[in-house]
Amino acid sequence: MDIFLTYLIVFLVGGVICMLGEVLIITTNITSARILVTFVLIGVFLEAVGVFDYISDFAKAGINVPIIGFGASLAKGAIGAVKTHGFLGIFTGGLTATAGGIAAAIGFAFLFALIFKSHTKK
């Protein structure tokens, strides 16, 4: 029962966040690049003011899977690296924390671009 409740919360929180993105699309005809940038900045802000971890404990994947989680790990990496490495951490922290995701996205995109052909022109 406990696990069912967790998944329900994940579904509801994740769904509402994605719906907010759709609301932005409908009301402003915004492009997908701007949506992604907006949500990344929201994530950076939530982490910087220290709210994100509380939401993350509660909503788990519901907030970590949306791109808000990506922004939060950028900020978390920068803050953590400043604590351990001092000044250098300002520059190394953000990308170090998100290296896995960025490298995976670039690597797999390159691989599949070599394998598959375009579908959009049909």
Place this chain on the structure above:
Amino acid sequence: MDDKKRNETYNKYVMSKIPKTKPWPSLFNSFWVGGLICVLGQGINDIYMLVFPSLSEQTAWALTLITLIFIASFLTGIGVYDQIGKFAGGGSIVPITGFSNSIASPSIEFKSEGIIYGICVKMFTIAGPVIVFGVVSSIVVGLIYWIISLF
């Protein structure tokens, strides 16, 4: 015809040609598709924690996100993800899978222009601004914390 009037009629024409999304069904679709992608992520994470109990929470999350990115790039490659995107709108853009799709989709589409100028350049048409804004804001946050830590 003066410029102002011409611009007005042109803008009206453009607005009439922009594809209109029906608000209520698209809100509902983006809600349940987005929620489902998050549930999928939670499921993958729980399976990793179950199979490899020695993983730290952070490592398990990183593996989960990489798995989701892999799935999304593959679905983009076989042309399925763009269909989901047409149906779900924000539900397919906002999750990390949308970020992955925004990298994979143009690189596959512009493959015909060559590896360097097609795949590698077009890869970052959407992801570029995201990474730039993300990195710059993380530098700002790091800088603020560094200054605070001085006192």
